[in-house]
Amino acid sequence: MAPQERGEHFLESLDRGLQVLRAFDARHQHRTLTEVAEATGLSRATTRRILLTLADLGYVAQSGRSFSLAPRVLDFGFSYLANLGVAAVEPYIRELSREVGESVLMAVLDGHDVRYVAGANAPRTLHLHIPIGESSPAHVTSAGRILLAHLPPAELDAYLLTADIRAYTPHTVTDRAVLREQLTTAAERGWSWSTSELDVGMAGVAVLVPGDAAPPTALSTLFPATRFAPSELEETVVAPLRAQAERIAKAAPPL
Structure with a gap:
């Protein structure tokens, strides 16, 4: 005009x-x-x-x-994107959701939170529904932890110094030194998990989508905490997450 x-x-x-x-x-x-x-x-x-x-x-x-x-600019377009679907990654996310039988989400860091940019609900009647565009505190989610674990050291130090590390359930880790240790472990093994820290009875596992995309993106799955024993996670959850994250990185770069 x-x-x-x-x-x-x-x-x-x-x-x-x-x-x-x-x-x-x-x-x-x-x-x-x-x-x-x-x-x-x-x-x-x-x-x-x-x-x-x-x-x-x-x-x-x-x-x-x-x-x-910053990721927050997605606030302006997520209603529209939710209606259209995120064509580049949704087929891979839906396939992974069917494979593991649970909800699958992609997320990016947004300040001290994670914001979910794509996802597929579990192919079951009862599941935890997280709308696209929703955000959660990074320290209590598997996606947040794997993203925090790969921050440059100075940025991680700043996060641990300034973030509101509050408890959401009796199981939430609020000790910053313990959280740092968990993030170090996640970075070393290449995956993270949380259980009952945001919602009692729910657990999550996440991996980083490989590559140099900005912002870095996490691929995670959510499931009832009793569904998988901790000793089963690498084979039953982490392996398919990693495989699909590799496919997404090669065929459909993350948002």
């Missing part, structure tokens, strides 16, 4: 904020303040204020001089 056609209701500040968000795309995932200003035609001062505001709100991530979109 041409400027002269805009009504009195039009908010120039909102327009400028959306211009900044649109400056990031598949070819420009990381940009400096100067690059964003050049792409939008906005002044450096205005661009800086918008970027820092978006960072404060969690929609933009900053690393040194570089800015990038």
Whole structure:
């Protein structure tokens, strides 16, 4: 719409904020303040204020001089994506759900939480339903733990220092030193699990989808805690998760 056609209701500040968000795309995932200003035609001062505001709100991530979109921007499109389906990964997720007989989810870190970006419900009448776009605290979920386990050391230190490591059930690990040990173990063995830490009676196992995609993505499955013995997890749950994560990485890069 041409400027002269805009009504009195039009908010120039909102327009400028959306211009900044649109400056990031598949070819420009990381940009400096100067690059964003050049792409939008906005002044450096205005661009800086918008970027820092978006960072404060969690929609933009900053690393040194570089800015990038944060997972939270998916808030704006998840209702639409849920209706369309995430075509690139959903066939693999549905196949894995049928294989293990449980719900399967893909997740990314969003601040101190994990946000679920794709999933398939268990092929059973009773299952735990987690809507796409939903978020959960990272420290109590298997997906969150495998993603935390692969953070750069400085980012993990910052998380453990600032995150709200609260208890959601009597089984939730809230000791930060113990949590660090569990994350170290998860990184070493390549998979994580949690049991009854967010919902009593529910457990989860997660692996990282391999590759250099940004943001890193976890593939996880949720199931009743009594369904698998801990000694069975590697063969019955972790192995199919890893196999399908490899297929997803090769054929359909994660979101």
